[in-house]
Amino acid sequence: MKKTICANGVRIVHEKMPYTRSVAIGIWVKAGSLDENKAEWGLSHFIEHMLFKGTTNRSAKAIAEQFDRIGGDINAYTSKEMTCFYTTVLDYHAEKAMEILVDMFFHSVFDETEIEKEKSVILDEIASVEDTPDDDVDERLWSVMYPNHPIGRSIGGVKDTLGKFNRKMIDDYMSRLYTPENIVISIAGNYDEKLVDFIESKFGAFSGNAKGIDSISDVQPIFKSGLTTKHKEIEQAHICIGYPGLALNEKRLHDLILLDSIVGGTMSSRLFQEIREEQGLAYSVFSYYSSYTMAGSFVIYGGTSPEQLENMVVTMDRITAQIKSEGVTELELSNAKEQLKATILLGLESTESRMHRNGKNELVLNEHKGIDEVQSIIDSVKITDVNQIAYETFTDKRAISIIAPKSAALPF
Structure with missing residues (x-):
């Protein structure tokens, strides 16, 4: 495995697997539910959804169609400590897939109409967890183990906080946490070195919050019976x-x-x-x-x-x-x-x-x-x-x- 560090601090880790015909690419951000204050509960996960809802260059439908056109899988997930946007494509489509991911990452429009629509989608997602007792019982356990810390909260958020999300909250959160030092690009597969150069050209120039605000998650969680x-x-x-x-x-x-x-x-x-x-x-x-x-x-x-x-x-x-x-x-x-x-x-x-x-x-x-x-x-x-x-x-x-x-x- 090799590691390339961009001038602004974004890290690219890449592992060559020449015996494969695919390339997997992930954009990793050190921003998860642990980093949210109470008013932001669920915002990390909400932003994950919104990056699929259209950019200045592509509609949500165009993003889906273009990945289908190259036979690629695109997905994302949010955890307590991170958010990951990733794709797996055939090796000769790697740069095209990365181009779309870059567009989503840097040029999402966060349209207010789409924000309101996605709130309903996520409320349905939360309801589906509550309708699945083996998932629900586990989420409730975390609220008991760590009741006074963000690690004990569900990743999806709750209706009260979701209802107040808006474009400004998204911008403020991303300004605070979607910064070069919090971003890793991971590549594995049969890629050409030009892909690394392409990623460096796209991620190596942007700047983040120079103040370096401390993460909320710096507070040590205490286990409770x-x-x-x-x-x-x-x-x-x-x-x-x-x-x-x-x-x-x-x-x-x-x-x-x-x-x-x-x-x-x-x-x-x-x-x-x-x-x-x-x-x-x-x-x-x-x-x-x-x-x-x-x-x-x-x-x-x-x-x-x-x-x-x-x-x-x-x-x-x-x-x-x-x-x-x-x-x-x-x-x-x-x-x-x-x-x-x-x-x-x-x-x-x-x-x-x-x-x-x-x-x-x-x-x-x-x-x-x-x-x-x-x-x-x-x-x-x-x-x-x-x-x-x-x-x-x-x-x-x-x-x-x-x-x-x-x-x-x-x-x-």
């Missing part, structure tokens, strides 16, 4: 149990990732085998970890019939208590290591996955570990390391989110 419940007339009861996790730059993060695999990250994990295979208490049960620059979480999720909710939670608690007191086995750790290495290696066989890895690493961590180094780190994790992180993770300090019908007997 708590419980939130929501009654809804649905067939299943859904629960998330959240524990404090680790930040992205923590040296012990791979210890936690391996613990996740053993607890509920795979089909051979303890949660899956005990709750689904042996007891038949749930169809869907798993664990996962989330890590951001300053904080993280370790979460256990399960969805089951209302009458089985208590039995499932008792089993979850018994499994985590057993791991905490007795530790994991050498076989479990060995399997988890091989699973993790395979996930990483197999996941990097596409140009898009390489582009995402490089872009995120540059933007958030400003470092790039080679595959061999990552494998070495995984192999070096000892069983005592995983047992220690389990002991520290599974404590009474936890947050709980439940969505269930009124008929369910809640275990808390």
Whole structure:
């Protein structure tokens, strides 16, 4: 992988994959829901949508048609820490695709009529999350874990804040955060070096906010224990149990990732085998970890019939208590290591996955570990390391989110 730094500080990371016929390109901006004040809640995500709504040179329809014409995929997403606009195209269409992305990024018109229309679209998107209990229960969990920090807020925002968004708010937000030092362009695939020169010519000259306003997210989030419940007339009861996790730059993060695999990250994990295979208490049960620059979480999720909710939670608690007191086995750790290495290696066989890895690493961590180094780190994790992180993770300090019908007997 190579790195080019433009005169204004915009970084371009590019990795040649000559055996492919595609190129993936992403514009990464260090601006997410963590950077919003209360009045801006949802604005990062709103801007992501608005960049597809037309420029001074192209209508929204023209943007879609031109990408279809070159057979390209274009998409975007917003997270708590970043926004990414990306495309994957055949190698000989790379510069054309980049030209359209540049137009969207620098010349979007943010028409007031389109702003009002998009508010309705995003309200429907928020409603779709609320209509999906396994998504909704997770979003509600974050509001319990980090109630006094933007990291605990949903990315989409809420009706009250969305209703007040306007062109000036968008301009002010982008002036504050869409600055050269916050922008990374990531390329992976069979590209020509002229593409890098083209990107540098387009991104290397603009200037941002010279004042360098501190990010709202500089405030350290503090994990809180708590419980939130929501009654809804649905067939299943859904629960998330959240524990404090680790930040992205923590040296012990791979210890936690391996613990996740053993607890509920795979089909051979303890949660899956005990709750689904042996007891038949749930169809869907798993664990996962989330890590951001300053904080993280370790979460256990399960969805089951209302009458089985208590039995499932008792089993979850018994499994985590057993791991905490007795530790994991050498076989479990060995399997988890091989699973993790395979996930990483197999996941990097596409140009898009390489582009995402490089872009995120540059933007958030400003470092790039080679595959061999990552494998070495995984192999070096000892069983005592995983047992220690389990002991520290599974404590009474936890947050709980439940969505269930009124008929369910809640275990808390």
